Amino acid sequence: MIASEPTTEVVLPGSRRRGEAPGSGDHAAALRFITCGSVDDGKSTLIGRLLVDSKAVLQDQLAGVQRSGATDLALLTDGLSAEREQGITIDVAWRYFATPARKFIIGDAPGHEQYTRNMVTAASSADAAVVLVDATKLQWPNPGLDLLPQTRRHALLANLLRVPSIVFAINKLDAVEDATVAFNNIRGALARFAASAGITVRGTLPISALHGHNVVQPHPGWCHYEGPSLLQLLEQLDVAAPDHQAPAAVPVQWVEKFSSSADTSQGRRIFWGRVASGTLQPGQTVTVLPGGRSAVVAQVLDHVRRPHAVAAGHSAGIVLDREVDVSRGDWLLAPGAAEPSREISATVAWLDDQPLVAGRVYWALHGHRWVKARVQRIVHRLDINTLAEAPATELEPNAIGHVDLVLQEPLAVLPYEQSRVLGSLVLVDTASHRTAGAALVRRA
DSSP states (O other), X not given: OOOOOOOSOOOOSOOXXXXXXXXXXXXXXXXXXXXXXXXXXXXXXXXXHHHHHXXXXXXXXXXXXXXXXXXXXXXXXXXXXXXXXHTOOXXXXXXXXXXXXXXXXXXXXOOSGGGHHHHHHHHTTOSEEEEEEEGGGSOTTOTTOOOOHHHHHHHHHHHHTTOSEEEEEEEOGGGSSOHHHXXXXXXXXXXXXXXXXXXXXXXXXXOBTTTTBTTXXXXXTGGGOOXXXXXXXXXXXXXXXXXXXXXXEEEOOEEEOSOSOHHXXXXXXXXXXXXXXXXXXXXXXXXXXXXXXXXXXXXXXXXXXXXXXXXXXXXXXXXXXXXXXXXXXXXXXXXXXXXXXXXXXXXXXXXXXXXXXXXXXXXXXXXXXXXXXXXEEEEEEEOTTXXXXXXXXXXXXXXXXXXXXXXXXXXXXXXXXXXXXXTEEEEEETTTOOEEEEEEEEEO
């Protein structure tokens, strides 16, 4: 039996459902995107350039990032003292800005391999990923050049986490001898990698984050590129909508007991949570997992307690027609939402400093429910250079592999390709309570 729950809060990858392919979602909604790639590729500088050139930075903010009379754009996002001292990004920094076309939420993900877990957290809820490539670090005169391992790793992780739109931005081309040759050769290497990894790329473009070339305003003819600037491309990307057609599933986050609002709850408890899939409306039959009891939804409230149907991606309060045992961490599932299972096969992005080995037991967080999970076996490890699947007995830090897990209690899971919420788990060390890995369900 489980004696107690970990007290450390963990961010669950896949906090929102992406049920449609890029291009079929909402073009007008705010776009949440991240910048990622290898260390010192210019991610923080790129975001700073986007903020400055789109007039999203006040004069006093610009004055605060002056160094030796020049503006250090990276300081607009590197807010931790350790980041400013070392000149690196450690944690994810979120920034907000808007253009006449749309609103944006930007996440500056760290490039260091040891902070890959922070990049995974940021990518789990992103609508797009801009993978930066530093041209000066590559053998750009060579048409058969090799990409940096962290560039490949971040692109693979973004694809595994089902980020709908992936964009490659080749940076620092102003600092190479022949920018056109460099752009063409690096673009070719990226295309070969994306094709072998099964990654759909929405665009590959040349930029200079330092000087602003092709970031906000187009730089016509540069590198013989005639396409949109990075900002223009981001303005065109769609935000994929949640799947409203699937059966309803809701992870219970909070139980409001004996509500005083008798007119909205009929004196019954209200179960609050964000709808993971489908549309919740009165009259539906739901089953409580793990209890197994069924009840009919008497009323559905939105986030301001207005009674009406609530679709996936939005918070809802559910009032049932009778009292059943429901607690935080339980799931309310409509018929056909998901079949509970104790054995799952998952792709795991391993983030802990200690390697993953068969036989170890971890906490698994699914929605808001904690269960114990034992690593039954490690099927294979993915080689990020060759993309081959090799047999493995352990997964070292920042490795990606295929793992079989046995759960202490059944969970209602779906393959991650069907649902980012129902198909994702966070693995947490039972002793230290540190986030150990992100598990993406392949099958139950």
